[in-house]
Amino acid sequence: MxxxxxxxxxxxxxxxxxxxxxxxxxxxxxxxxxxxxxxxxxxxxxxxxxxxxxxxxxxxxxxxxxxxxxxxxxxxxxxxxxxxxxxxxxxxxxxxxxxxxxxxxxxxxxxxxxxxxxxxxxxxxxxxxxxxxxxxxxxxxxxxxxxxxxxxxxxxPSLISRMLISVNSELLSTHALNDILIADPCPATVSQFSFRIIQRDGKQHSPLVHCRSSGLRVSTAAGSTAAMLSAGGFVMPIFSKDLQFMVREPILSSTCRSKLKHGIGKKDKPMHGFVKPDESMEVSWFCKEGKIYIDGSNNFFNVRHGDIIELSSNAPVLKIFLPQRLL
Incomplete structure (x- = not known):
């Protein structure tokens, strides 16, 4: 041997x-x-x-x-x-x-x-x-x-999904295993951005969602038990290839608050949802500066006004020996 x-x-x-x-x-x-x-x-x-x-x-x-x-x-x-x-x-x-x-x-x-x-x-x-x-x-x-x-x-080993990240069509070398947070470097500053979900073939996409909030978090299945769960998200099966997203502390207009109070507008303006394996998420950043924090605070990438960030589960998988409780 x-x-x-x-x-x-x-x-x-x-x-x-x-x-x-x-x-x-x-x-x-x-x-x-x-x-x-x-x-x-x-x-x-x-x-x-x-x-x-x-x-x-x-x-x-x-x-x-x-x-x-x-x-x-x-x-x-x-x-x-x-x-x-x-x-x-x-x-x-x-x-x-x-x-x-x-x-x-x-x-x-x-x-x-x-x-x-x-x-x-x-x-x-x-x-x-x-x-x-x-x-x-x-x-x-x-x-x-x-x-x-x-x-x-x-x-x-098991094969679990990671997140592919690109900025202005250029792939980042780091793939997220848990999650990413896109936000202003100052936690007290409002983050302004828009996003939509796009089919992988580019022929269909969801309505554009405009946000003012404290940022956008997107997690893999492996990361759904971490910050996403703490914020009110859902635990995903470990082998799921979906991504889960949540707008952090969205600032809603009086019209939006009224719609949500009466149970309408949730589908048209989703602040929490999923990106399927045949889809990607396109985020347009509209603040002077911002950061993409990858799997915590130590690994980050700077973005600025006008940058386009694309997220999908199309990254190379991770080979990992998982604990029995997750299998």
Whole structure:
């Protein structure tokens, strides 16, 4: 059997700048609740580091060649590997997805899962939530078993949809796995734009919808459980190729408010809906500046007045080993 080549993508474990004394203890704080927060953050840092060490120890026993890289150091497309293993949470997996095509599978290891008992115990002191890991198939508890199944071809990756994004007919190199947000860089500034849904052949399209709001969010099926759900959207089947869109906090005229109150106008002026696989969404931007935030705040593309943004599910799929609960 040929040696498999793996890339480990690691979430930084020193993300919380806690000052340490020379005797090894953490900085003193007078408020007990603040101390509990520091302990929680220090615990998260240690768990992440322990998880990375554990996974690397497992890999040393396997017939594989592997290289580890910190998430922030990954700046170019991933090539010449058979598997990408992310150790962190959904953020690390999302970051990896921006650098792989449809030929390299990804396995997410949730290094620090949320413990419900801990959240309940400290609910009056600190938000003790840890990592959701919605798309992560493994934890340290089952990583070796899942890895063995992959190496022995007993487990196959799933194919899930990503979002293709173009600005003025030029494709962006990054495909969204979760969602995008198109908005003014200042959250207090009104975003002005129009959009319509177009058939892939270009022969038919929906009426043009004019919006003044705090932005436009569009999600894939994988991202429908994140910000879209929090905003009142729907959870989509993980293998759906639809996109879901929602105008954020639309400013409605008195005429529109009257129509909506009486149950009319919803179909003609949809603020929340879906883009089918044979359709695309065309957005015309009418503000001086704006940003397309892709899968969070760290990856974005600048737009300006007059730009045309086109969105569809026609991007290359992502090969991913999904947790059993999503299959």
């Amino acid at each position: 040929a040696t498999r080549r793996l890339l480990l993508l690691l979430k930084p474990w020193d993300v919380y700048p806690i000052q340490h004394h020379s005797n090894g203890g953490i900085s003193r704080v007078s408020n007990p609740k603040e101390m509990q927060v520091l302990r929680h953050l220090e615990s998260r840092r240690k768990v992440q580091q322990d998880s990375v060490n554990f996974c690397q120890k497992v890999l040393r026993k396997k017939f594989v060649d592997w290289t580890a890289i910190m998430r922030g150091d990954l700046l170019k497309p991933i090539r010449d590997v058979d598997l990408v293993v992310t150790i962190g949470g959904d953020g690390t997996l999302l970051h990896a997805s921006h650098f792989v095509d449809d030929s390299i599978p990804v396995l997410g290891v949730n290094s620090d899962p949320t413990q419900p008992q801990e959240v309940e115990k400290f609910s009056d002191e600190v938000d003790a939530s840890r990592s959701t890991g919605h798309l992560c198939a493994a934890t340290v508890n089952n990583f070796e078993n899942i890895l063995d199944d992959i190496l022995e071809n007993r487990r196959v």
